[in-house]
Amino acid sequence: MTLLTVENLDITLGGQNILSHVNLNIQRGEILTIVGPNGSGKSTLLKAITGALKPTAGRITRKPCLRIGYVPQKLHVDVTLPLTVRAFLNLPTRHKAARIQYALDQAGLPDLGARQLSALSGGQLQRVLLARALLEQPDLLILDEATQGLDQPGSADFYRHIEEVRQNSGCAVLMVSHELHVVMSTSDRVICLNGHVCCEGKPDVVASAPEYRAIFGSGTQGALALYRHDHDHDHHDCTTHEGQHHHA
Amino acid sequence: MTTTMITTIAPRTKGSTTMLDDFMTRALLAGMGVAFAAAPLGCFVVWRRMAYFGDATAHAAILGVALSLALNMSIFAGAMIIALVMAALVANLSDRGFAMDTMLGVLSHSALAFGLVAVSFLPNVRIDIMAYLFGDILAVNKVDLAVIWCGAALVVGMLIWRRNALLLSTLSPDLAYASGIDPRREQLILTLSLAIVVAVAIKVVGVLLITAMLIIPAATARTISRTPLAMMVIATCVAVAAVLSGLQVSLWQDTPTGPTIVCCAAVFFVFSMSLGALLKERTN
Known part of the structure; x- marks a missing residue:
């Protein structure tokens, strides 16, 4: 399809x-x-x-x-914006706490829900961005x-x-x-x-x-x-340029 | 100011019929109305670095005041129309690649200057321009109060309704688009809210200090918040506390009320900065 x-x-x-x-x-x-x-x-x-x-x-x-689940090249979080990983995962749709925790577990970051987004390492941020995209169950x-x-x-x-x-x-x-x-x-x-x-x-x-x-x-x-x-x-x-x- | 107070207090000592007859009660309610709308909106202004934008919109409102007086219409309507025109102008020009801060500086101060000159041209109108520059919260009447609370309710309602879309658009327009949200529409909602807040805040703090009511509570809340929602709630508490304490201090020291409210907010800001620094030191 x-x-x-x-x-x-x-x-x-x-x-x-x-x-x-x-x-x-x-x-x-x-x-x-x-x-x-x-x-x-x-x-x-x-x-x-x-x-x-x-x-x-x-x-x-x-x-x-x-x-569409979109994982951007990078995400700049303005210093004036306080944002925990959990709050970010709930944007733009609010999910049940259990689902958020499951998404964090899947991403291999089970304990980082309360961490500020700006305090994550590059690899962790990438996983969080992916986890957020997947929460929307994209096609x-x-x-x-x-x-x-x-x-x-x-x-x-x-x-x-x-x-x-x-x-x-x-x-x-x-x-x-x-x-x-x-x-x-x-x-x-x-x-x-x-x-x-x-x-x-x-x-x-x-x-x-x-x-x-x-x-x-x-x-x-x-x-x-x-x-x-x-x-x-x-094949x-x-x-x-076949041939x-x-x-x- | 002392004489006004005595005359307006008079009916109260005789035993007034409703509490809205008390000018202090009206001032308190007016200030709280502005605080409820300005503080959460101010968080978005801070996050999106729109402080100058707020200034330009607010300063333009004095031109709206002149217009209202000339055409004999409501100050709220005039201020809001000009604020919206200004916002549209800024949004339009920023798309054409001007340096944003320079352009806002030009627009903001020219609007203020033109407004002041325009007011001076008005025939047969003896107005106290200071009341519009710095607010005159003690002179708020029942109609003003109704307009302020309707405007505040509208702004708070829009912010609650669109909060997630607004937040995602603020964080990253690209993420918003991918989720089917149009960031330009969300920007429009913020611009509209800003115009409403400017219009209802003129009587309370005046055009020169409106931006203070947007920025200072939000900045105060930043150091002690961990989520956007918490920051909006704390900012609102700070703004309400600033209105309460500002009114008290101005009554007690006989100082101009609008600036006193802003001074109180600034004191809270210093407190929160110190508290933030202290918390940081403890966690390290």
């Missing part, structure tokens, strides 16, 4: 064309990753999908009553560079947790990441974005597409090789 469809999306901000003719769709239960260099419009695309930005042209169609979980600021074991943990969440709740996951090798191994589909969709398909297909190589070089090949054998090489569904797939 299609949760969300983006058709011919154009976004112009301050006279600058950020995104043009972007088409994509998200299916239930899949993990879709968007990769792209800085300034390629990844965050803009996510903003358009959550509704924070209006399309200049094109259309975004959501499944009726689509619930679609959106992660914007969610592991930025985490060390390698930390982000590996985080992605394992995401995989678990997907298994248990069946929600779709849309993420933006710069950690190409980790992302590639956990995604069902990858979209390479650079103002427009350069190429799209299974991780290994995208990784070897010339457009992708042109942007990221072949520096990630070593890491990718680890995962390459997991994927079916006969090339890179939309724009141009080269083995490294």
